[in-house]
Each structure stands twice: as C-alpha cells, then as structure tokens.
Amino acid sequence: MYHYRMAGLAITSEIPLPSCMPLDAAPVPADVFITLGPVDGPVAEPNDLGERWTVDADRFVWDIDGVGRLEAFDGRRLRLDPAAGVLLNDATPYLMGTTFAALLYQRGEMLLHASAVAWKGHAYLLCGTSGQGKSTLAATLCAAGSELLSDDICRIEFGADIMVHPDGRLLKLFASTVERLGWQHRRGGQVLSGSNKYFVDPPRAAQVALPLGGIYALGFGADATRPAIDAMSPLEACDQVLQRTYRRRLAYRLAGGRRMVGWGTELVRRHGMWRLSCPFDLDRLTETAAILREHWERGRPVDGLAC
C-alpha cells in the first residue's frame, strides 16, 4: 500500500501516485481509499451528463477512451478500472485531477484551480487558466524561499480563518523551466508518457494548512512592461473566483449553486482578489516574484477591494 496526504486528507492507495509526495508511514485512520478494479457502468439515473461523465448523489463515473473508467464514490473512495494496455502512470493524472476533485466536492469542499505558496505562515494563491504560467511562477517563488503549498487544486476551508490546504503534489514543470531554475537534480519522471513536463520535488513544501494571505489572478501579457498589482472590484473578484473554481461544471452538480455563491461572496468579503499583470517573459519571472514578495511584506494584503 502507498500513503499520501492530499488536500488535508489522509489517503491509502493500492497504486503508486507519481504526482504526489509519499508519506513514510500509514496515516491512521485514512480518509480516502484508492483501489484498482472493475467499475460498474455509468450512473443508472444521472442527474447530469458531462463529457463522458455521469453523476448522482454519491457517485461520479468517468469514461475516458484509451485510459479506462474512473469512479469517485461517497467522498471516500476512488477506483480506477484501466483500459487494456494503458500505463498506470498515464491513467493516474485523470484519477488525481478531475476524479479526486469530484470526491472532494462530494465531501462539500471548495476547490480553486490555483498554484499556492507559503510565506511566513500564510498562503498566497496564484489563479489562472491552464498553461498560463502558475506553476512556473510558483516554482520561481519556491526558488526564492517560499514553500510549495499546491500546484493544481487548492482546497479552501472556511472558519475563523480561511485556510488553504496543501495538495501534497509535486510541481509539474517544463524541462526548460527545470533547467532555468537549476533543478535538474530535483526532476522526476514525465507527467505523461512523451510529454515535456516533469514531476519536480520542490526545495520546501508546506505540510499543514495555512491561513490565506492573498489571492492573485494572473495576467501574462506582451503589453505589460513591468509587473504590477492592483485590486479588483468585489464583482470582478467574485467572477474570478467563479472562473477559477476547479472543474466548475462538476462543482455546480456536486456542490450546487447556492453553496458556490456563498463561497465566492465570503472569500471576496474577507479577502478580495488582486490582479497581477506580468510581462510574458520567462527571464523576468524573478522580477514578478520580487514584486509579489514585496506585496506580502507590506502586510497581509487582506483588503483587495477597489476604492
């Protein structure tokens, strides 16, 4: 058996998860179990039909050609039924991405599609679309002393503080970024067979949930001459939180719109959101990282509201 801690949950798995940082000992008790084996067909009476996935109150089933069938059940179990001939390492990204997100939504959690780093006891989220550079910027911040908190799925927990849980995953970086950072000794296997992205063990990784310090929506643009940070209006911030909700359609179906509007408004009311505009130039990412660190050092940027 393999053991991990992801999004604050203790996980015991029959299969290795190359994207995740393993634990040395089995957590007691486990919150989630991952097994390998047959998965029954689509949900019998689905309340939604997605892109080859079906859901009902406690079951999410996803068919992927060339990968297999994946299931999230009752917020506690993930199951992978791999297609003939598929490498497990090529199937697990789908299991630990969308399927794991379905499980977390079954548990009532809020998820943002973001990279996150920790600095002086607070979590700072970098939100953006896939391929926009979140991981690369997070890696640059880690190289400058921050701890990695998340590189994909950020579980947000509302309480006296808004807490961000570590997602327990390795960074996923292009080979060119690994070389630029001088992290060749930290590079692991390919994210998918034949891809130019690799799993990378960060220098430091946060092990516990941390209070939210700030959320930044990334905007890399060729016309941005230097990095800049400005506050979003509450409406714009709500919209950004919605757009950055992980697998938004799945969230609608499993969490519901009432809960999502509550998440968005509470997050904005208590923290707001910042817009980070950056030059589209990998060689200037250290400059962007420095601007962010300066923003954090000025004090917790909790007031992200436009005046």
Next chain:
Amino acid sequence: MTNKFQRADGVFDAPLYEATVLLSVETSRYHELNDVGARVWALLDVPKSSDELVAILAAEFEVTPEDCRADIDMFLASLRHRKLIREL
C-alpha cells in the same frame, strides 16, 4: 393581462457589502444589483407582472408610477437579456 416574470432556474443571490450579487449557473457569470434592483429581485420570489412591481415600488420609493414604469421595464428587459428571469 400583462405577463408575469419569474426568476430563472439556476440563479442564486447573496449579499455583498451594500449590493446584492446574482450567480447564474447557465452563463457562469455574476451580476450586481443596487438596492432598487435587489428589491425587485426579492419581489420576484413570487412571479409578478410589471404592473404589480410598479405599484409596489412606486409606493415604497415615493415616486409616481409613470416615473417608475420606464425604469422597471428597462430593468426587467436587462434581467431577461442576461437570462436571470423569464417571462411566464
């Protein structure tokens, strides 16, 4: 008889500072209402015609029905355009 208007399915409201925001699941967008808009939205928890809305709001906000009607009609048209309400 004028038609009634009703909140669209999949639209959820929440307070945000002095305003009310609406989340539309269908369009995946947020919309912001000021205090008058929020009052119209609250009144549409039960289907109402524009005549009924005008009568209520003119009394609450101490304006003439004539002054109120144009604004209400425009606001309802905007909500329909954004798929936040539907006409019955």
